[in-house]
Amino acid sequence: MNMINQMEEAEANILHTYNRFPVVFERGEGVYLYDTEGKKYLDFAAGIAVSALGYHYPGYDEALKDQIDKLLHISNLYYNQPIIEAGARLVMASRMNKVFFTNSGTEAIEGAIKAAKKYAFERDGHADHEVIAMNHSFHGRSIGALSVTGNAHYREPFEPLMGGVKFADFNDLESVKAQVTDKTCAIIAETVQGEGGIYPADKKFLEGLRRLCDEKDILLILDEIQCGMGRTGYYFAWQAYGVQPDIMTCAKALGCGVPVGAFVLNEKAASASLKPGDHGTTYGGNPFVCAAVNKVFSIFEQDMILAHVQELTPYLEEKLDGLAEQHDCVAARRGMGFMQGLVIKGRPVGEVVNKALEKGLLVISAGSDVLRIVPPLVITREHVDEMAAILDECLK
Structure with a gap:
């Protein structure tokens, strides 16, 4: 069954309380997700700020499997x-x-x-x-x-x-x-x-x-x-x-x-x-x-996750501030740590979210005009660079 058929089956059986994005995810690895057709996505949504450790973080799965056995x-x-x-x-x-x-x-x-x-x-x-x-x-x-x-x-x-x-x-x-x-x-x-x-x-x-x-x-x-x-x-x-x-x-x-x-x-x-x-x-x-x-x-x-977030936050903010300076459609950045938002003006924020999805980046919206950035807490500078490059294309 291809992805379109899978989505059609979902709509036939699941109560329509979400306007879901046109993608069916199959697996995750690190801070990336893969759909059922093998396409790779950088995840800067983290299941709406849930997947703080990304996917299959060393030791996490094993702890759950051990408990199931007990x-x-x-x-x-x-x-x-x-x-x-x-x-x-x-x-x-x-x-x-x-x-x-x-x-x-x-x-x-x-x-x-x-x-x-x-x-x-x-x-x-x-x-x-x-x-x-x-x-x-x-x-x-x-x-x-x-x-x-x-x-x-x-x-x-x-x-x-x-x-x-x-x-x-x-x-x-x-x-x-x-x-x-x-x-x-x-x-x-x-x-x-x-x-x-x-x-x-x-x-x-x-x-x-x-x-x-x-x-x-x-x-x-x-x-x-x-x-x-x-x-x-x-x-x-x-x-x-x-x-x-x-x-x-x-x-x-x-x-x-x-x-x-x-x-x-x-x-x-x-x-x-x-x-x-x-x-x-x-x-x-x-x-x-x-x-x-x-x-x-x-x-x-x-693994000193809190220290990592504090250390990387200035770099994340610097990259997001750079996008705000480069693109007239970004009115401001605000947030704390790895909970950031770009205020989008002059175009629907949903348009930016959809373009990012097409280019292999997951971001979501907040309110009526904010692009929400809530990545896993284990991202690196390289992931921030990858995110910024994709968003740069989407905001043009």
């Missing part, structure tokens, strides 16, 4: 060895207190919201609390996650959503303060807005949110689902700012390909929120996914 699933009614180790690793990396493993980033958001609401319930004895979220944010597609996603396009078809949500402007502390009431239980923000267009938080904004939350006994939730796990050169982007949240969500590169997420709580949030019976999951934190989490942390530590 134990795949056991449920959270019992302890298992991988979740014990993974919990300890995530607590150590975040310097926070307690972890709850989920199957996805969206579920991590749901758990974080529940934890914040339960904290406020325990504090106040009533349940009509409010959450402040940011305009242009994206937190997921379940009803709760949609409720705090600051884009009406995503929300409107599914309303009414969860009540008690107000929206403020990202990087505008006064707009947040204007939404605070005595019912506010949480403020939620991405440390670096992803889907909204690659906007890093201002340091003063995050520091102001932290002070505000401390003054009002409000929980600060930072969404690190896309920007976390090394993408900015730190395990979590908030560590670059020195502003720790009360609850953090993570997923994507946490397992580098297996479906695993988590929400992590500091001592204050953990000790006074969710108790036995308040939250649960059948698959979350099972031995298989936690074996992946453990191996990812081991590789990050042994």
Whole structure:
């Protein structure tokens, strides 16, 4: 069956909720993907910032195969060895207190919201609390996650959503303060807005949110689902700012390909929120996914992945800045570490994405006009050069 027939079969059987690109991928190696007809692609999308180690990184596959031979699933009614180790690793990396493993980033958001609401319930004895979220944010597609996603396009078809949500402007502390009431239980923000267009938080904004939350006994939730796990050169982007949240969500590169997420709580949030019976999951934190989490942390530590991202970021930014200088259709570059965006003007960003695909480069969009660059964290200068050369052709 050729690639066209494969895509036709997919459209005949799979619910059409994605406008997929016209390619069927068969395998990956390093930072390259290969379609079913053998064409090679440089991957600077990484499964939307998931495949931080690329494909078949030494030791990763073997760790998963070893765990399959031992134990795949056991449920959270019992302890298992991988979740014990993974919990300890995530607590150590975040310097926070307690972890709850989920199957996805969206579920991590749901758990974080529940934890914040339960904290406020325990504090106040009533349940009509409010959450402040940011305009242009994206937190997921379940009803709760949609409720705090600051884009009406995503929300409107599914309303009414969860009540008690107000929206403020990202990087505008006064707009947040204007939404605070005595019912506010949480403020939620991405440390670096992803889907909204690659906007890093201002340091003063995050520091102001932290002070505000401390003054009002409000929980600060930072969404690190896309920007976390090394993408900015730190395990979590908030560590670059020195502003720790009360609850953090993570997923994507946490397992580098297996479906695993988590929400992590500091001592204050953990000790006074969710108790036995308040939250649960059948698959979350099972031995298989936690074996992946453990191996990812081991590789990050042994091969100094964070240091590599910090070292290579200036070169990546230099190349992207060069493209912005050379091409009138690139209005600006913004981002942190290996989470970068080029603002495209005067032509649809999708046109650039499609041209890049034709030339063997995977990049994706963010918002309405941003070319999103989120490669595996193991790329080299040579891969950056290859990416820049292809994009140079696409932007002409």
